[in-house]
Every structure is written in structure tokens, then in C-alpha cells.
Amino acid sequence: MPIIRVQNEPFDLAEADALTAGRKDVGGMVVFIGRVRDFNDGQDVSTLFLDHYPGMTEAALEAIANQAEARWPLTGSIIIHRVGELLAGEPIVLVAAASAHRHAAFDACQFMMDVLKTEAPFWKREQSKEGHKWVDARDSDAAARARWSREENA
């Protein structure tokens, strides 16, 4: 069962300990942390607002982690994603995968991030003194997502 959380509060790397605490069957764990980069060249305090769809967002993250656990032999997975107001330099998302051998953990972690970027119900809005601007989806994210479908069908 994946560990899924959507919250405004910051998290830290130690959250990943949940995948290894008390276990002897985990040979490798890969943890990815996405962070808020400053989009305003440090000119003034800028914040990122993460909109989401309560109920649907959690379900989508759980489905993504379940897909990873079905496709690779994982011992566990975690997705934690923050919402609401975030500051540059703060963490946004933690995605972790644990398995007996490292390749599954690496691939599953990257898969979950690539799918999350294109399918998870979140919307970013950059906010500064000048006002706010909703961020556009990127073609590079769609391409990364497509790669996993091609590999699966190969």
C-alpha cells in the first residue's frame, strides 16, 4: 500500500524512513525531492501557489504509486505533495521507491515523477508584486511521460 499525503506543511527527507524502518528486505531506496526554484530572479519575495482538487488529487497520486508497484517489484512507495502557498527554496514533492534491488527503485521513482508531472491534478500559480501568473504545462514533461508508455509496449 503506497503512502500518499497531500499537505501544506513542509516535509523532510526522513519521511522516507517509513520504507525501511524495521525491514531487512530492502536492498535499495530512491528518493526524489522536487523544490521551488525562484522564478523572479530574487527581485522580491515570490511565492508559488499550488492549487489542487481535494479528493481527486489524492486518488490520482495513489493510482500512480499503485501503477509503479504493479509494474516493478517494489517493497513500498511514498508520494508526498504540498499544496497552498510555498516559498522559493522550499520542497514541493517527495517521491520514493524501495525494492530488493536498485534498478526497480530507480525506474519506479522516475516513472512516478514523470506521470505525476503530466497527470496529477495540481496547478501552479506564480505570485509576485506584479500579480500572479498560472504556469503552463511543458512539452518536455509530456515527452517524458510518453517514453514510459513506449517502453511498456516495446
Place this chain on the structure above:
Amino acid sequence: MITVVFLGRLRDVAGTREQKLYVASKTTLDGLLAILDAQLPGLAAQLSEPGIRVVLNKVLRPLAPDAEIGPNDEVAFMPPVTGG
């Protein structure tokens, strides 16, 4: 009452994040868009742009224009996502 949710940038387009609509009987997606467009001309076209998905009761499944939407249903309009 039908609950209509406008996510991401569509909140700015529609002027609100969430709206309750009273309908006398079941309607369809096309019917709902017509009601919304009557309130805010041009809104229906913006909600119908490619890439915008319509979600019924938080389940992601393609919604036909003539699919039934009834009282207590929730319809959300979702632009392309930008999480992570």
C-alpha cells in the same frame, strides 16, 4: 444543485473557484455549458478548448456531451496539470 468547480487558471476565467447551480431536472454537459455561457458569455468556448478535461464526481473518464448530469453531481473543469 449541481456543483461546478473551476480548477487552475479556469478559476480566473470563470470568476470563481466553485459555483452551485440549481437545475429543475437532469441536464447534459452541453446543457450545463449553455447555462454557464448565459451567465458569462464566452465561458463555454473557453471551457471547451482542447486540453481541458471535464470530470464528473471526481472520476477521470471521458464525458460525452449528452451524458446525464443530475442534482448532487459535481462537474469539474481541469486545464492541463502542472504539479511536481
